[in-house]
Amino acid sequence: MPESAGWIINFYAQNLTPADWTALAGGKGANLARLAQAGLPVPDGFILTTQAYRDFIAANQLEESILAALPADASLDPDALEASSQQIRALFAAGRMPPPLEADLHFAYAALGMPPVAVRSSATAEDTLELSFAGQQDTYLNIIDDSALRNAVMNCWSSLWTARAIGYRTHNGISHSGLALAVVVQRMVSSDVSGVLFTANPLTGLRSEMAVDAAFGLGEALVSGQVEPDHYIVDAFAEKIIRKNLGAKAKALHGQAGGGTSWQEADRSRQQALPDEQILNLARLGRQIEDHYGLPQDIEWAWAGNRLYILQSRPVTSLFPTPEGMPAEPLKVMASFGAIQGLLAPITPLGRDTMYWIVSIAAGLLNFRVTAETQTIVFTAGERLWMNITTPMRNSIGRRLVRAGLGMIEPSVQQAVIEIWDDPRLRPGRSGISWRARRQIAHLVIPLAWNVLLNLAAPSRRRAALVADGEKLLDEIKANIAAINQTGRARLARVAGLLPDIVVHRLPPTFLRFVSGVAGGMASLNALNKLADSLPGSESDSGKQANRNLVLEITRGVPHNPTTEMDLILWQTAQGIQRDASLLQYFQSRTPEELGNAWKDGSIISSAKAALQPFIDLYGGRGLAEIDLGRERWVENPTPVIEALVGYLKIQDPAQAPDIIFQRSADSALVALEQLTARLRASRGGWFKARLASFFTSRMRQLLGMRENPKFFAVRLFNLIRQELLSCGKELAADGEIDRADDLFFLNYKELDELAKGGGSPVLRERIVSRRHAYDLEMHRRQIPRLLLSDGRAFYAGINAAAGADSLAGSPVSPGSVEGLVHVVLNPHQAGLLPGEIMVCPGTDPSWTPLFLTAGGLIMEVGGMMTHGAVVAREYGIPAVVGVDQATTRLKTGMRIRLDGSSGKIVILT
Numbered sequence: 080m081p082e083s084a085g086w087i088i089n090f091y092a093q094n095l096t097p098a099d100w101t102a103l104a105g106g107k108g109a110n111l112a113r114l115a116q117a118g119l120p121v122p123d124g125f126i127l128t129t130q131a132y133r134d135f136i137a138a139n140q141l142e143e144s145i146l147a148a149l150p151a152d153a154s155l156d157p158d159a160l161e162a163s164s165q166q167i168r169a170l171f172a173a174g175r176m177p178p179p180l181e182a183d184l185h186f187a188y189a190a191l192g193m194p195p196v197a198v199r200s201s202a203t204a205e206d207t208l209e210l211s212f213a214g215q216q217d218t219y220l221n222i223i224d225d226s227a228l229r230n231a232v233m234n235c236w237s238s239l240w241t242a243r244a245i246g247y248r249t250h251n252g253i254s255h256s257g258l259a260l261a262v263v264v265q266r267m268v269s270s271d272v273s274g275v276l277f278t279a280n281p282l283t284g285l286r287s288e289m290a291v292d293a294a295f296g297l298g299e300a301l302v303s304g305q306v307e308p309d310h311y312i313v314d315a316f317a318e319k320i321i322r323k324n325l326g327a328k329a330k331a332l333h334g335q336a337g338g339g340t341s342w343q344e345a346d347r348s349r350q351q352a353l354p355d356e357q358i359l360n361l362a363r364l365g366r367q368i369e370d371h372y373g374l375p376q377d378i379e380w381a382w383a384g385n386r387l388y389i390l391q392s393r394p395v396t397s398l399f400p401t402p403e404g405m406p407a408e409p410l411k412v413m414a415s416f417g418a419i420q421g422l423l424a425p426i427t428p429l430g431r432d433t434m435y436w437i438v439s440i441a442a443g444l445l446n447f448r449v450t451a452e453t454q455t456i457v458f459t460a461g462e463r464l465w466m467n468i469t470t471p472m473r474n475s476i477g478r479r480l481v482r483a484g485l486g487m488i489e490p491s492v493q494q495a496v497i498e499i500w501d502d503p504r505l506r507p508g509r510s511g512i513s514w515r516a517r518r519q520i521a522h523l524v525i526p527l528a529w530n531v532l533l534n535l536a537a538p539s540r541r542r543a544a545l546v547a548d549g550e551k552l553l554d555e556i557k558a559n560i561a562a563i564n565q566t567g568r569a570r571l572a573r574v575a576g577l578l579p580d581i582v583v584h585r586l587p588p589t590f591l592r593f594v595s596g597v598a599g600g601m602a603s604l605n606a607l608n609k610l611a612d613s614l615p616g617s618e619s620d621s622g623k624q625a626n627r628n629l630v631l632e633i634t635r636g637v638p639h640n641p642t643t644e645m646d647l648i649l650w651q652t653a654q655g656i657q658r659d660a661s662l663l664q665y666f667q668s669r670t671p672e673e674l675g676n677a678w679k680d681g682s683i684i685s686s687a688k689a690a691l692q693p694f695i696d697l698y699g700g701r702g703l704a705e706i707d708l709g710r711e712r713w714v715e716n717p718t719p720v721i722e723a724l725v726g727y728l729k730i731q732d733p734a735q736a737p738d739i740i741f742q743r744s745a746d747s748a749l750v751a752l753e754q755l756t757a758r759l760r761a762s763r764g765g766w767f768k769a770r771l772a773s774f775f776t777s778r779m780r781q782l783l784g785m786r787e788n789p790k791f792f793a794v795r796l797f798n799l800i801r802q803e804l805l806s807c808g809k810e811l812a813a814d815g816e817i818d819r820a821d822d823l824f825f826l827n828y829k830e831l832d833e834l835a836k837g838g839g840s841p842v843l844r845e846r847i848v849s850r851r852h853a854y855d856l857e858m859h860r861r862q863i864p865r866l867l868l869s870d871g872r873a874f875y876a877g878i879n880a881a882a883g884a885d886s887l888a889g890s891p892v893s894p895g896s897v898e899g900l901v902h903v904v905l906n907p908h909q910a911g912l913l914p915g916e917i918m919v920c921p922g923t924d925p926s927w928t929p930l931f932l933t934a935g936g937l938i939m940e941v942g943g944m945m946t947h948g949a950v951v952a953r954e955y956g957i958p959a960v961v962g963v964d965q966a967t968t969r970l971k972t973g974m975r976i977r978l979d980g981s982s983g984k985i986v987i988l989t
Contacts, residue, residue: 086131086180087187090115103128105201105261110392117371120388124265125187132236132259139174153249160242171237195223195267198231200260221334235262268388269334270381272352273298278365279375284398286407286871289313289362293352296331309352313362368392399864399873402458410504411869412472413465418865418941419489421922425462425857427709428850432827436582440590446522462857475507488943490890491962495866495874530595538781545596549792552589568835571807575831578800593789600782603775610772614758628894628981629755634953636745640784641791642925643954645698650737652694653727662686671725675718700798703926708797709824719908723929737932744956752776825850877964889963891983892949897936897958901974903967919970923948931955936978940966
């Protein structure tokens, strides 16, 4: 078979790397070759490579004409897409295949024996995460001669430019320039039965179940949705068919003797398409293919002449992955760390490894001797972190604590836990807590309780001491960094060891004291809730909620929260700029992007730099997704800060000034306290209850703001290490050890040490490339589960997912009611939020906080009573509801809604 021009390769070519296969043969062709080389029953054939497509385009000078014919302004208008497609496909039809290429195609077909063949497109970008390209290009069946084969190939090429393919790429931000398509030519299988096999249940994610769709005739009828197939569910481990649903199968597609296909109609609704024996044989083949790829597969198959054939296999892109190497049994239950933290994006490998080290501190406080590598509290799946809650779920007391805790922290995860509550694999083996577990708990609880009591006894002094303790440790770390005088790999060795050393030797006591501060505030808040529950009316759920809303009012304007303090300092920066007319004109005459670039390249004027520098010195370690050490900080790119600052400069109404809003919230808290104490005095034992309410309110308001202090400490610690790693990375990139400075964030600490000792080996470079690719793919994932099980099941729904067509519901976290226009915000740096609009977002972290001063209300897909968005919403006095299922897709920008932060109800008005 001629291959000298690189136009044609067969399935068994041995001189190509996996990357070469994908580049030349596309996703489908590469997969078929891999299956064939693994000995699986793949019909014989060959591949017309992407180079053939490119040479056809060049020979006919089509590239510029194709791009010129695309819809203007990336329009997704169906008529415009169809018009463009027809124009482009006409260019292909008028083109001519270069004679040498046509000759090679003939020789390859002759070498196959010139049988009837199937001709299928194979895109180079096929079936990546969240971007399933299946069906975007065309397939031609039962092609029987040279002329028909040539036409089918050219039609396959032009199918790269169907209206649906153009629209799909445009919608997903995929460039149309430089595209290429391979074509797979295979011996035609005249299927008696064909269909699709999923090696994991695509609806539930359950890895122990396989799903089979089967219909008579050729599989294209089923794939195109024109036939209602049989549906079989197979227990993959027991090799047993557990469910069958026979479809109508009212017609079937078959090949014709003279080429092409035709439909045949018949009533076969009572006839099973694939015999039981073949269903189980197919399941075994599916397991073999899944083992080969290491991932659940979506497999197209055919049955002809009592033999099974594999026509295609690709990953099931809709399934959320489970942690690598984790068996389905014994069952493990994992809650989304991202849902709790408001960070749904993937986390870089170094960011995840950092959290492993932090988790090892918590384990140490319980007297567990674990490291970042040996801990089993947090796992990675889908480049995100998952908290293993299996052990407490299997304990009679622990499971109740999990349920109650999640109700406060992340109610949507709690809802998912309730769905699996009665799973026999999670039932407690014994009641109570073992003596060993009691000793471990006491190792944490006794010192924690003592610190909490000290905090309650002297909240102001203790809060100041706890914060000062953290600042002292940060100062010591800065001094340690300043003392590092090596360069290159020697410097990296020192920097890479900083965080593990801090975690092991310095952080545990600081961590415990920080937690005690937060616990003191939470204990006081819970005491106030208990007092509110004693008020008349708490017998009903609505009455109890109304009484507790009074407590939430008391949490407004809580002082000593570093996140709200950050906003107030930025407002002071804005006021300073407003007092300098020339400086004000400088900021108002440039876009935030221009000002941010000027900061980065050093061209910003000195007075502007002097105005911003104090804020950056204090808060430059913050940024979007800041708990990920691998993410950019404001000190590197202050554009988001400048965007918020420019917004503050536009405030004309004194009543909308951040300090006035904050003070107004604090004043309303005092009013709420007076109302609570008045109602308590009127109840039985009222004098004592009122004194308790005043006592716990003073403690709560002194300590509850500390909820943000551990994170504020952590992100500044992360930033110190990040900046040193970036400095090392620049040196190593200049020396050719790595490609980019931020490559270091795609390694873990142990690998950073390997790099420091041995240099940028090919193995480490390949890991960086692979992990960066996985991270970039995960950035496109649209839905993240709240709860993930080791058997593959994933729970996505938020609170009250089925609230109704004109209403939604979630967890109320900041009381009050507001009507306004929806503004869906997916990135705080591209918000464009107008005053009074109701911000709808996936979740928030401190980098979102400036938007709260503009928003009239808040709706989040994740979060609970004590997550960032809820806390800040209460402090600024805006109604908020969290845990709303798919809020960012069910609500659209411009909708008018009524948001009730007291009941959790959201009503769509227009």
